[in-house]
Amino acid sequence: xxxxxxxxxxxxxxxxxxxxxxxxxxxxxxxxxxxxxxxxxxxxxxxxxxxxxxxxxxxxxxxxxxxxxxxxxxxxxxxxxxxxxxxxxxxxxxxxxxxx
Numbered sequence: 356x357x358x359x360x361x362x363x364x365x366x367x368x369x370x371x372x373x374x375x376x377x378x379x380x381x382x383x384x385x386x387x388x389x390x391x392x393x394x395x396x397x398x399x400x401x402x403x404x405x406x407x408x409x410x411x412x413x414x415x416x417x418x419x420x421x422x423x424x425x426x427x428x429x430x431x432x433x434x435x436x437x438x439x440x441x442x443x444x445x446x447x448x449x450x451x452x453x454x455x
Contacts, residue, residue: 379445379448380412380414381443381445381448382446382447383446383447384447385440385442385447391408391421393408393423393424395424396426398426400428402428403428404427405426406425406426406427406435407424408421408422408423408424408425409437409438409452410422411438433454434455435452435455436452436453436454436455438450438451438452438453
């Protein structure tokens with residue numbers, strides 16, 4: 356009985372691990388780094404940090420779309436890592452910005 360429970364837990368952990376991350380969307384051509392002129396709004400408070408906007412591939416629209424920048428309040432000790440395009444043997448894929 357114990358072996359069955361352990362096996363079931365292992366299956367759940369593996370299933371969660373493989374389904375928790377969305378698959379990468381690979382594209383052959385990344386954005387051309389066209390700059391969008393952004394008028395940054397006034398900072399809403401002393402704890403806010405600005406996260407730049409960027410071009411992101413939209414499978415739904417089948418094209419690159421501009422995502423606006425925004426002001427956010429980071430969690431204590433967290434630093435924003437800007438999103439970027441990564442070139443791999445499969446093509447380019449977007450690595451979203453994230454807190455580290």
